[in-house]
Each structure stands twice: as structure tokens, then as C-alpha cells.
Amino acid sequence: MTDLFTTDHPHAPYAPLAEQLRPATLDAVIGQRHLLGPGKPLRLAFESKTPHSMILWGPPGVGKTTLARLMADAFDAEFIALSAVFSGVKDIRAAVEQAQLTLAQSGRRTLMFVDEVHRFNKAQQDAFLPYVEQGLLTFIGATTENPSFEVNSALLSRAAVYVLKPLAADELRELHERARAHAFPDLDFAPEAVDRIVGYADGDARRLLNVLETLRTAAQAAGLANERRLVSADFLEQALASDLRRFDKGGDAFYDQISALHKSVRGSHPDASLYWFTRMLDGGADPLYLARRIIRMASEDIGLADPRALTIALEAAQTYERLGSPEGELALANAVIYMAVAPKSNAGYVAYGAARRFVSKDQSRPVPEHLRNAPTKLMKELGFGSTYRYAHDEPEAYAAGENYFPEGMPKVSWYQPTPRGLEQKIGEKLTRLRTLDAQYRKRKQEG
Secondary structure (H helix, E strand, C coil): CEECCCCCCCCCCCCCHHHHCCCCCHHHCCCCHHHHCCCCHHHHHHHHCCCCCEEEECCCCCCHHHHHHHHHHHCCCEEEEEECCCCCHHHHHHHHHHHHHHHHHHCCCEEEEEECHHHCCHHHHHCCHHHHHHCCEEEEEEECCCHHHHCCHHHHCCCEEEECCCCCHHHHHHHHHHHHHHHCCCEEECHHHHHHHHHHHCCCHHHHHHHHHHHHHHHHHHCHHHCCEEECHHHHHHHHHHHHHHHCCCCCCHHHHHHHHHHHHHCCCHHHHHHHHHHHHHCCCCHHHHHHHHHHHHHHHHHHHCCHHHHHHHHHHHHHHHHCCCHHHHHHHHHHHHHHHCCCCCHHHHHHHHHHHHHHHCCCCCCCHHHCCCCCHHHHHCCCCCCCCCHHHCHHHCCCCCCCCCCCCCCCCCCCCCCCCHHHHHHHHHHHHHHHHHHHHHHHHHC
């Protein structure tokens, strides 16, 4: 196996606890039962011994790297790992050359694991495509971001996407006991201390193991390991006071918090919105992740009721990119407040969804001749665009009664503006235009 971003052997005694406890078999993996349970997708992939490229999408510390390593073992493949944070096209080429050499010398295929693949740009992601298509590489990308937005469609079309979930409280307790037995069997933990540690971990196995390492050091310094002693909630508070204050989320998952922020904004509650925003910042959330979510709120929940919201969200993200933390966070906070107090409309979101559903199920309808482009003489002779009515030459710059849909398409009315903000004016405008359409049709019928 070749790992281009770490030199620690997974089970070396000096390795971090998370590495020491990295599962060596599939049955030792804690969590992800929806993928690894009997008859579930990844379990079947392991059992079939048939590797395929995939994207593992989920929050930190849920086993993405572990699963990739286990797949390499199960498929008897060479394992090469890259981190998109530290690697570039040069590193990709070097990894490909190594994979080609391995195939030539031993006939073994290579499993290429790319951590944080969303940080690679389009050119870097495209660099994998020919080798994935040739079968030289089985590509496994790990990402905490939605691959629909962060992974190139060409690469995404060649990989199955598996969604990994944060570890549940009982799974974290199982991991805690496994770590205690392995690393400090002479220490006991009070139930309330375990609850606090599990709450701190917030679904992240690596975070739980890191805090246990910190506790081990604190216990040794306090002499707790000299004899079998109890780690109480008080000792926990003393050893990890600042961290526990900061990260104790009572077991709430990261995605539950972003959901709470989004729903507080949608509910037009600026104080609750600020609470969840600062809670996530204080818990270590990436401000740029929050910036992207704020941009989505502007499009999904405010839309044309206040088009300035999207501009403010985009400018807040740009301000943060220029200033960084903590100065740039104020721009994001102001954007959150603006989103919360802005008039709300999901009319655009609903209309877009309805249009997509219709098109996905509908036949391929030809463009009407009067709407077609006519850049050549032949097209003009065929009548393309000849009956098109130029709206600017019509009264009120509107070609009343004109049809812009394909012939025979059923009547639709997807966009229904709300009576809020600018959309109230948009609604009035559309009502006026529909009136002009009716008047035109009436005149046409009367001859």
C-alpha cells in the first residue's frame, strides 16, 4: 500500500489512537449499518469481490478512509491515497505511473483514494477520467460536500454515491468502550462523563478518540492511572473545560444544526438564526460552508420577493474570502440577519421543481417555427422565425396572445408569485399581461 499523505502505520504504537483502532475487518466497523448490514450495498460489493468506483459522502470521522482501505484489502488491490488539500496534477500523474507499474509487474489493479475530493478543481478531477475508463484505477473519492455540486458530472457519472451518516450515540459508546479497553483499561468512566464525551463527539468517531487521548494525558498527569480510578464529570470539566463548552452539542448532529439555521431563517426569526449561525461557528463549522448555505437560502426561500438577498449573500461570501476569520464572519452574520428579515417566497423554487418534473417525463417537443433562429437563407425560405412578433414593437412591449410553448403542449402555470415583497409587483404585472392576452384573443375571435 502507498499513502501519499501520512507516514504513520495504522497500528503502530506511536500512532494516534484513531489510527491504532482503525478496523482491520469489515465486521469491526462501527456504524453505517444502512450500507454495511446484510444485503446492503457496500456489504454486497465487498462480498462480490467486484470493485467499482464510488464517492463516499458524509461528515468527518464516519469511516470514509477506513472503508477505502478495507476495500483495497478485500479486492487485493494496491492502495494509493491522495489528499486534495495537498496534492496537485503532478501528484496525480505520479500516482498513475505507479499504478501502471504495479499492473505491469504484478497484474494487480490500484484503488485510488482521494480524500476531500471536492477541493480538486475541474482539471484535476478530469485527470482521473481516462484511467478510470481504462480500468487502471478504481476511484474512491471522499467528500463532506454534496457531490452533486462539488464533483464533476463526468466523474460523478462513473461512480456510485454512498451517503455515510454520523455515528449514533450508542455506536459512539461502543467505540468509547473499545478505546478504553485498548488504551487505558485501568480507568473507569462515570456514566455522565461518557454522556458528555459522546455529546462532544457529535457523531464524529475521530473527535471522540482525540478527546480520549487528551483525557489519557490528563489522567496520567493527575495520577489517575496509578491505580484503577474513576473519570468523573468533574474531572472531565477540569481537563476539557474550554473544549466541552465549545463543542457540547447534546448529541445534535451537524446537519441537524444547519437544518435549524435554515428553518430559523425561513421562519423570519433573526435571533434564532444568529444563535444557530454562531453555534456552528463556535463548533468549528467551515464559514465558507455556511456561506454557501446562506446563498441557497437566498435562492430557495426569498427568491424574487427580494432579489437583493442573493446579491447580499454572494457579497458576504466574497467578503469572508477576502478577510477570513474572524473579521469576515461579521459579513456572514449580517447576511443571515438580512435573510431572516427579508420577505419570503419559494415560488421560484416550486416553479423550477415543477418544470423539471414535467420535462423529465414529457416527450421531446420541437421548437415552434416562429421561435426558431434563421441564420441561413434556406432557413428563412422555410419560414423559420417569419411570424415572430418582436415584443419591443408591440404596445407595452408585450406581444399579447403570443405562444412561446411547443405546439400541443398542455397549459401550465408553474410560477405563482406570492403577495410579498417585489413578488407582489410581479404578480400585478403578470395579471396585467394575462388581461392583455385575453383582450387579444377576444379581438381575434371577433374578426
